[in-house]
Amino acid sequence: MVITKHGYKRVKERVGLPKRAHFRHIKSVLMKGQLSSREGLKKFEIIYHGFLYIFALTAELEPILLTTFREK
Secondary structure, three states: OOHHHHHHHHHHHHOOOOOHHHHHHHHHHHHOOOEEEEEEOEEEEEEEOOEEEEEOOOOOEEEEEEEEEEOO
């Protein structure tokens, strides 16, 4: 799993987690979150505890956290 610099910043800003907890949190999001939408093989969104997490996939199909938003 990869978290972009923007992803780190948004998780800290919007979810309020310290940097060392980000990987554990995103792992929980991927395991327990509800798939919101999927756009082919390149992009997908997951809803978890009132937040929308936007992911992309690497060539090896590894998830990359791009950003997060508060769910509407």
